[in-house]
Amino acid sequence: MAVLVLLCIFLGNAPAFGDVKVSIADGFDFPVGKPDAAGYYKARGLRLRSPTHFGEDWNGRGGGNTDLRDPIYSCANGVVTFAHNVRQGWGNVVLIRHAYRDPSDGKVKYVDSLYGHLDAIHVKVGQKVKRGDQIGTMGTNFGMYPCHLHFEIRYNLSTGMQRNSVPSDYANWADPTQFINKFRRLSREWRSVSVPTGTYKEYQGFKGL
Numbered sequence: 001m002a003v004l005v006l007l008c009i010f011l012g013n014a015p016a017f018g019d020v021k022v023s024i025a026d027g028f029d030f031p032v033g034k035p036d037a038a039g040y041y042k043a044r045g046l047r048l049r050s051p052t053h054f055g056e057d058w059n060g061r062g063g064g065n066t067d068l069r070d071p072i073y074s075c076a077n078g079v080v081t082f083a084h085n086v087r088q089g090w091g092n093v094v095l096i097r098h099a100y101r102d103p104s105d106g107k108v109k110y111v112d113s114l115y116g117h118l119d120a121i122h123v124k125v126g127q128k129v130k131r132g133d134q135i136g137t138m139g140t141n142f143g144m145y146p147c148h149l150h151f152e153i154r155y156n157l158s159t160g161m162q163r164n165s166v167p168s169d170y171a172n173w174a175d176p177t178q179f180i181n182k183f184r185r186l187s188r189e190w191r192s193v194s195v196p197t198g199t200y201k202e203y204q205g206f207k208g209l
Protein backbone atom coordinates (compact mmCIF):
# COMPACT_ATOMS: atom_id res chain seq x y z
CA MET A 1 0.00 0.00 0.00
CA ALA A 2 2.77 2.43 0.96
CA VAL A 3 4.53 1.65 -2.28
CA LEU A 4 1.35 2.35 -4.23
CA VAL A 5 0.88 5.70 -2.47
CA LEU A 6 4.50 6.66 -3.14
CA LEU A 7 4.13 5.64 -6.78
CA CYS A 8 1.04 7.82 -7.12
CA ILE A 9 2.82 10.79 -5.57
CA PHE A 10 5.75 10.28 -7.89
CA LEU A 11 3.62 10.01 -10.99
CA GLY A 12 1.58 13.00 -9.91
CA ASN A 13 4.56 15.30 -9.67
CA ALA A 14 6.81 14.09 -12.42
CA PRO A 15 6.54 15.65 -15.87
CA ALA A 16 4.77 13.20 -18.12
CA PHE A 17 6.76 11.58 -20.87
CA GLY A 18 3.82 11.06 -23.14
CA ASP A 19 3.84 9.54 -26.57
CA VAL A 20 4.84 12.84 -28.16
CA LYS A 21 7.96 12.16 -30.12
CA VAL A 22 10.01 14.70 -32.02
CA SER A 23 12.91 14.54 -34.42
CA ILE A 24 16.03 15.28 -32.45
CA ALA A 25 17.47 18.66 -33.43
CA ASP A 26 20.15 18.62 -36.12
CA GLY A 27 21.15 22.15 -35.16
CA PHE A 28 19.76 25.53 -34.18
CA ASP A 29 19.25 28.53 -36.49
CA PHE A 30 18.21 32.12 -35.89
CA PRO A 31 14.43 32.67 -35.95
CA VAL A 32 14.60 35.60 -38.39
CA GLY A 33 16.36 35.94 -41.75
CA LYS A 34 16.97 32.20 -41.77
CA PRO A 35 19.33 30.69 -41.16
CA ASP A 36 21.76 33.45 -40.12
CA ALA A 37 19.52 36.42 -39.22
CA ALA A 38 20.54 38.16 -42.46
CA GLY A 39 18.81 41.55 -42.66
CA TYR A 40 18.10 41.73 -38.91
CA TYR A 41 19.86 42.94 -35.79
CA LYS A 42 19.57 42.27 -32.09
CA ALA A 43 18.17 45.45 -30.53
CA ARG A 44 18.16 44.12 -26.94
CA GLY A 45 19.83 41.13 -25.37
CA LEU A 46 19.33 38.84 -22.39
CA ARG A 47 19.43 40.59 -19.02
CA LEU A 48 18.94 38.53 -15.84
CA ARG A 49 19.26 41.46 -13.43
CA SER A 50 16.67 44.15 -12.88
CA PRO A 51 15.35 45.44 -15.18
CA THR A 52 15.19 41.92 -16.52
CA HIS A 53 14.81 40.94 -20.16
CA PHE A 54 14.63 37.16 -20.49
CA GLY A 55 15.48 37.00 -24.16
CA GLU A 56 16.41 38.96 -27.24
CA ASP A 57 14.58 41.50 -29.38
CA TRP A 58 15.16 41.16 -33.12
CA ASN A 59 14.45 43.97 -35.58
CA GLY A 60 14.71 44.37 -39.33
CA ARG A 61 17.55 46.56 -40.59
CA GLY A 62 15.05 48.57 -42.62
CA GLY A 63 13.95 50.37 -39.45
CA GLY A 64 10.51 51.37 -38.21
CA ASN A 65 7.85 48.82 -38.94
CA THR A 66 9.34 47.73 -42.28
CA ASP A 67 9.67 44.27 -40.70
CA LEU A 68 5.94 43.97 -39.99
CA ARG A 69 4.66 40.50 -40.97
CA ASP A 70 8.13 39.21 -41.82
CA PRO A 71 8.34 35.41 -41.45
CA ILE A 72 9.38 33.92 -38.10
CA TYR A 73 10.93 30.46 -38.19
CA SER A 74 11.31 27.64 -35.70
CA CYS A 75 14.95 27.66 -34.58
CA ALA A 76 15.09 23.84 -34.58
CA ASN A 77 13.05 20.64 -34.92
CA GLY A 78 10.47 20.30 -32.18
CA VAL A 79 6.85 20.30 -31.14
CA VAL A 80 4.64 23.32 -30.50
CA THR A 81 3.82 23.40 -26.77
CA PHE A 82 1.92 26.73 -26.66
CA ALA A 83 0.33 28.91 -29.35
CA HIS A 84 -2.16 31.49 -28.14
CA ASN A 85 -3.02 35.18 -28.10
CA VAL A 86 -2.68 35.79 -24.37
CA ARG A 87 -3.12 39.57 -24.81
CA GLN A 88 -1.64 41.96 -22.22
CA GLY A 89 2.07 42.61 -22.76
CA TRP A 90 2.54 39.44 -24.80
CA GLY A 91 -0.03 39.17 -27.56
CA ASN A 92 0.49 36.14 -29.80
CA VAL A 93 3.00 33.73 -28.28
CA VAL A 94 4.41 30.46 -29.61
CA LEU A 95 6.50 28.06 -27.52
CA ILE A 96 8.32 25.13 -29.12
CA ARG A 97 10.02 22.25 -27.27
CA HIS A 98 13.23 20.87 -28.73
CA ALA A 99 15.27 17.75 -27.96
CA TYR A 100 18.98 17.84 -28.80
CA ARG A 101 22.05 15.79 -27.99
CA ASP A 102 24.68 17.86 -26.20
CA PRO A 103 28.02 16.90 -27.79
CA SER A 104 29.87 17.74 -24.56
CA ASP A 105 28.37 14.80 -22.64
CA GLY A 106 26.39 12.85 -25.25
CA LYS A 107 23.11 13.30 -23.36
CA VAL A 108 19.74 14.16 -24.85
CA LYS A 109 18.54 17.47 -23.38
CA TYR A 110 15.51 19.69 -23.86
CA VAL A 111 14.91 23.39 -24.30
CA ASP A 112 11.89 25.55 -25.05
CA SER A 113 12.08 28.44 -27.49
CA LEU A 114 9.59 31.31 -27.24
CA TYR A 115 8.45 33.74 -29.96
CA GLY A 116 6.47 36.75 -28.73
CA HIS A 117 4.36 39.67 -30.03
CA LEU A 118 3.64 37.85 -33.31
CA ASP A 119 1.30 39.45 -35.84
CA ALA A 120 -0.07 36.02 -36.73
CA ILE A 121 0.40 32.45 -35.50
CA HIS A 122 0.71 29.78 -38.18
CA VAL A 123 0.97 26.69 -35.94
CA LYS A 124 -1.15 24.82 -33.41
CA VAL A 125 -0.38 23.22 -30.06
CA GLY A 126 0.89 19.69 -30.65
CA GLN A 127 2.10 20.38 -34.19
CA LYS A 128 5.56 19.11 -35.03
CA VAL A 129 7.91 21.49 -36.79
CA LYS A 130 11.28 21.31 -38.48
CA ARG A 131 14.15 23.73 -38.24
CA GLY A 132 13.32 26.65 -40.53
CA ASP A 133 9.56 26.03 -40.74
CA GLN A 134 7.59 29.27 -40.63
CA ILE A 135 5.57 29.46 -37.40
CA GLY A 136 4.17 32.99 -37.69
CA THR A 137 4.89 36.58 -38.62
CA MET A 138 6.61 39.45 -36.84
CA GLY A 139 4.30 41.85 -35.07
CA THR A 140 3.73 44.76 -32.74
CA ASN A 141 1.51 43.08 -30.13
CA PHE A 142 -1.39 44.80 -31.91
CA GLY A 143 0.16 48.25 -31.84
CA MET A 144 1.66 48.17 -28.34
CA TYR A 145 5.30 48.12 -29.51
CA PRO A 146 7.37 48.99 -32.57
CA CYS A 147 7.51 45.78 -34.61
CA HIS A 148 10.04 43.24 -33.31
CA LEU A 149 10.41 39.59 -32.35
CA HIS A 150 10.88 38.80 -28.66
CA PHE A 151 12.79 35.51 -28.58
CA GLU A 152 13.75 33.36 -25.58
CA ILE A 153 15.43 30.00 -24.99
CA ARG A 154 14.67 28.29 -21.67
CA TYR A 155 16.34 25.29 -20.04
CA ASN A 156 13.55 25.01 -17.45
CA LEU A 157 10.62 23.23 -19.05
CA SER A 158 8.17 24.30 -16.33
CA THR A 159 8.55 28.01 -17.09
CA GLY A 160 5.83 28.37 -19.72
CA MET A 161 4.16 31.76 -19.33
CA GLN A 162 5.06 32.00 -15.61
CA ARG A 163 8.48 33.58 -15.97
CA ASN A 164 8.57 34.77 -12.36
CA SER A 165 8.14 31.20 -11.11
CA VAL A 166 11.76 30.30 -11.90
CA PRO A 167 14.94 31.95 -10.61
CA SER A 168 16.50 34.54 -12.87
CA ASP A 169 19.75 32.68 -13.52
CA TYR A 170 21.72 30.90 -16.23
CA ALA A 171 20.47 27.51 -15.07
CA ASN A 172 17.02 28.48 -16.35
CA TRP A 173 17.73 31.00 -19.10
CA ALA A 174 19.98 30.63 -22.11
CA ASP A 175 21.51 33.57 -23.91
CA PRO A 176 19.75 32.79 -27.21
CA THR A 177 22.53 33.90 -29.56
CA GLN A 178 25.20 32.09 -27.55
CA PHE A 179 23.05 28.95 -27.42
CA ILE A 180 22.38 28.99 -31.17
CA ASN A 181 26.04 29.58 -31.98
CA LYS A 182 27.08 26.74 -29.65
CA PHE A 183 24.65 24.22 -31.16
CA ARG A 184 24.61 25.53 -34.70
CA ARG A 185 25.29 22.16 -36.24
CA LEU A 186 24.53 18.86 -34.53
CA SER A 187 24.96 15.45 -36.05
CA ARG A 188 21.82 14.19 -37.74
CA GLU A 189 20.12 11.24 -36.06
CA TRP A 190 17.47 9.19 -37.80
CA ARG A 191 15.28 8.68 -34.80
CA SER A 192 12.68 10.42 -32.68
CA VAL A 193 12.79 11.01 -28.96
CA SER A 194 9.96 11.41 -26.45
CA VAL A 195 9.63 14.84 -24.94
CA PRO A 196 8.08 15.76 -21.58
CA THR A 197 4.58 17.20 -21.79
CA GLY A 198 2.22 18.73 -19.26
CA THR A 199 4.96 20.83 -17.72
CA TYR A 200 3.29 24.26 -17.94
CA LYS A 201 0.78 25.79 -15.56
CA GLU A 202 -2.35 27.12 -17.22
CA TYR A 203 -1.99 30.84 -18.01
CA GLN A 204 -5.03 33.14 -18.15
CA GLY A 205 -7.08 30.09 -19.13
CA PHE A 206 -4.69 29.07 -21.92
CA LYS A 207 -3.21 25.60 -21.86
CA GLY A 208 -0.05 24.20 -23.32
CA LEU A 209 0.83 20.70 -24.52
Ligand SMILES: [Zn+2]
Pocket residue numbers: 044053055056057149150151
Ligand atom coordinates in the same frame (compact mmCIF):
# COMPACT_ATOMS: atom_id res chain seq x y z
ZN1 LIG B 1 11.81 41.64 -25.58
